[in-house]
Amino acid sequence: MSKVLEVKSLKKKYKNFALKDVSFSLEKGTITGFIGENGAGKTTIFSSILNLIQVDAGEVLLNGKRIRNEKDIAGISYLECNRELYPNVKGYEYKNFIRDVYKKRWSEERYQEYLKKFCIVDDYKISDFSTGMREKFFLAVELAKQPELIILDEPTSGLDPIARTELLKIIRNLVDEDQVTILFSSHITSDIENIADNVIFIDDGEILLDMNKKKIQDQYKEASLDDVLMYLTGGKKIV
Numbered sequence: 001m002s003k004v005l006e007v008k009s010l011k012k013k014y015k016n017f018a019l020k021d022v023s024f025s026l027e028k029g030t031i032t033g034f035i036g037e038n039g040a041g042k043t044t045i046f047s048s049i050l051n052l053i054q055v056d057a058g059e060v061l062l063n064g065k066r067i068r069n070e071k072d073i074a075g076i077s078y079l080e081c082n083r084e085l086y087p088n089v090k091g092y093e094y095k096n097f098i099r100d101v102y103k104k105r106w107s108e109e110r111y112q113e114y115l116k117k118f119c120i121v122d123d124y125k126i127s128d129f130s131t132g133m134r135e136k137f138f139l140a141v142e143l144a145k146q147p148e149l150i151i152l153d154e155p156t157s158g159l160d161p162i163a164r165t166e167l168l169k170i171i172r173n174l175v176d177e178d179q180v181t182i183l184f185s186s187h188i189t190s191d192i193e194n195i196a197d198n199v200i201f202i203d204d205g206e207i208l209l210d211m212n213k214k215k216i217q218d219q220y221k222e223a224s225l226d227d228v229l230m231y232l233t234g235g236k237k238i239v
Contacts, residue, residue: 002028002063003025003026003028004027004028005025005049005060005149005181005183006025006061006064007024007025007048007049007058008058009021009023009059010022010045010048010055010057010059010060011055011056012048012053012055017039017204017205019044019205019206020205020206021206022041022045022058022202022207023058023207024200026181027181028179028181029180029181030175030181031172031175031184031195031197032182032184032196032197032198032199033184033186033196033198033225034183034192034200035185035201035202035225036229040203040205041202041206042153042185046078046151046185049067049073050073051067051068062148062149063075074102074105075105075147075148075149076147076148076149077142077145077147077150077151078150078151078153079135079139079142079150079151079155081153081154081155081157081158086126088125089125090124090125090126091121091122091123091126091129092122098144098145099111102145105146105147106144106145107144107145110143110144110146111140111141111143111144114139114140115137118170119136120137130163131159131160131163132164132166132167135163139155143174149181149183151182151183151185152171152182152183152184153185154185155167155184155186156186156188156191157186164188164191168191168195171184172195184196189224189225189229192225193213193224193225197212197213198212198213199216199225201228201232208232208233
């Protein structure tokens with residue numbers, strides 16, 4: 001498989017926190033789960049990938065090209081939980097705005113395809129969508145930009161169990177059917193356990209483990225990912 005994203009030896013020092021030589025890569029058509037407690041360094045890593053901060057050392061490559069400016073990250077979509085709801089904006093109005101910003105990458109055909117696939121009608125106010133519908137709508141918009149990589153930051157946060165299961169199935173199908181590459185961060189580790197191909201554990205700015213999920217299950221005696229994280233951070237013994 002080809003590498004879509006390569007993060008190489010990232011270092012970033014703040015007053016009370018530092019990224020410590022962070023390196024990992026994402027292969028095309030895979031889901032990589034990112035697990036760590038609050039303050040572990042996930043936000044700093046995402047900000048580095050998106051070129052929102054200047055690191056002290058290291059580099060990020062998208063399809064082999066170093067990310068240096070805003071143009072270089074056009075192929076990356078980032079979806080975070082608790083995003084602004086645009087209370088008076090209808091779905092199609094938001095879509096039109098994004099389409100005009102990403103003219104060169106935008107595919108109206110793909111947007112309509114995913115609206116249909118996700119059972120979304122975009123002529124309602126975004127604030128009137130259910131939480132699950134909102135997540136699917138924003139995902140359809142991002143997919144229409146034809147990204148090389150999608151970063152999903154807590155996408156199932158606040159969803160009821162049925163909506164959560166549905167969204168996870170959609171995400172898994174995007175990878176299996178369309179070869180989308182996804183970096184998935186969640187505090188609900190069972191979500192990562194259900195759909196990820198690979199898992200990265202991070203704590204205090206340092207990657208503790210980066211491994212195929214099936215190998216983790218073999219090596220750690222099918223312990224839950226929560227238990228593996230606790231073991232890696234010295235909090236629990238796996239028997």
